[in-house]
Amino acid sequence: MKVIQASDYQEMSQKAAKYVIKNVRRQPDIILGLATGSTPKGLYKQLIADHSQNGTTYEHVSSINLDEYIGLPAHDPNSYHSFMDEQLFQHINIQPHNRHLPNGETDRIEQECMHYEALIDAKGIDLQILGIGENGHIGFNEPGTSFASQTHVTTLSESTRQANARFFDSIHSVPKQAITMGIASIMKSRKILLLASGPKKANAIRRLLDGDIKESFPASILNHHPHVILLADNEALSAAIGKEDNDD
Ligand SMILES: N[C@@H]1[C@@H](O)[C@H](O)[C@@H](COP(=O)(O)O)O[C@@H]1O
Numbered sequence: 001m002k003v004i005q006a007s008d009y010q011e012m013s014q015k016a017a018k019y020v021i022k023n024v025r026r027q028p029d030i031i032l033g034l035a036t037g038s039t040p041k042g043l044y045k046q047l048i049a050d051h052s053q054n055g056t057t058y059e060h061v062s063s064i065n066l067d068e069y070i071g072l073p074a075h076d077p078n079s080y081h082s083f084m085d086e087q088l089f090q091h092i093n094i095q096p097h098n099r100h101l102p103n104g105e106t107d108r109i110e111q112e113c114m115h116y117e118a119l120i121d122a123k124g125i126d127l128q129i130l131g132i133g134e135n136g137h138i139g140f141n142e143p144g145t146s147f148a149s150q151t152h153v154t155t156l157s158e159s160t161r162q163a164n165a166r167f168f169d170s171i172h173s174v175p176k177q178a179i180t181m182g183i184a185s186i187m188k189s190r191k192i193l194l195l196a197s198g199p200k201k202a203n204a205i206r207r208l209l210d211g212d213i214k215e216s217f218p219a220s221i222l223n224h225h226p227h228v229i230l231l232a233d234n235e236a237l238s239a240a241i242g243k244e245d246n247d248d
Contacts, residue, residue: 001223003209004231009197012233013042016129016195019229020047021056023127023191029060033128033186034088035139036065036080039195040129041087048091058094064125066139067180068104070153078167079104102151102179109153113179117151120185128189132196135159136204136217140180143216149182183221192228194219196236205232206239 006012020043024030034040050056065080074081081101089099100119106112130138135157141149142157155177156164165171186192196205204219208230213220222228 001209001225001228001230003237004229005237006231006233008233008235009042012195012197012231013046016040016043016193016231017046017050019193019231020127020129021050024056024058024061027126028057029062030126031062031064031123033125033130033181033189034063034065034084035129035131035195036067036083036087037131039131039197043129043195044088047088051092058092060098061094062098062123063089063094063100064120064123064181065101066128066130066186067178068102069175070104070109070177070179071175073105074103078173104175104179109179113151113153116179116181117185120151120181120188125189126191128186128192130186130192130194130222132194132201132204132208132219133160134163134200134204136207136219138183138186138219138222140178141183141186141218143218145183145215145218147183147187147215147221150185151179151181154178154180183218187221187225189225190227192222192225194222194228194230194232196230196232198233199235199238201232201236202239205230205236209240 006015068080072079102116103112135143140154161171161174165174168174207217208219211223213223
């Protein structure tokens with residue numbers, strides 16, 4: 001894993017955008033794996049600014065998102081469909097038919113999981129953007145999820161619901177389940193850019209860089225992936241100083 005240090009959230013977002021833009025320009029029909037949460041918001045803001053100022057085009061780009069809550073309509077302000085529309089899609093020229101998120105509203109949820117995994121296999125994610133939960137979750141793969149998991153329905157841990165409650169009226173409104181790419185689905189990506197910012201992520205980043213690979217800490221599997229960049233700010237790296245492995 002290659003570790004890139006940024007001084008703060010702003011610099012992390014700028015460096016992430018530079019890397020994504022470089023990949024989009026090099027491969028105009030790139031398949032991007034996209035993430036939600038607070039962490040990639042600054043990256044998306046930078047992509048939007050670059051799109052309007054420098055004209056980087058997303059006309060032939062496709063996106064596949066990691067996850068979606070079950071039970072929230074796509075138009076709900078807290079759905080990940082709405083998040084992506086607001087934070088990125090409506091501000092760049094990515095075509096609606098090229099944007100993919102799991103359908104958390106269907107009552108044929110098992111078919112939806114299979115369909116989504118087939119989509120990932122058919123398209124192949126070139127560059128996956130990831131955040132990390134404080135408990136080491138990636139996507140919505142909570143601790144204990146099998147490393148062999150494909151797209152599936154997951155029950156959110158209490159701590160994940162608490163962490164995401166800030167986006168909702170109260171913890172009671174946070175859905176209890178989600179549909180998420182599995183860990184094996186994420187690991188199929190050709191390249192992964194993992195972003196982490198702030199002191200709340202310091203412990204997770206220290207555990208990630210410890211290199212101990214176990215299902216009780218889902219992100220640890222990334223140590224097995226041949227092309228992961230961890231781009232983290234000083235606060236997120238604060239507990240791991242001296243543990244980085246810069247072998248690329
Ligand atoms: N499903 C998302 C994850 O994809 C994200 O990485 C995590 C961290 O969120 P944040 O970036 O807000 O800390 O939150 C949610 O659980």
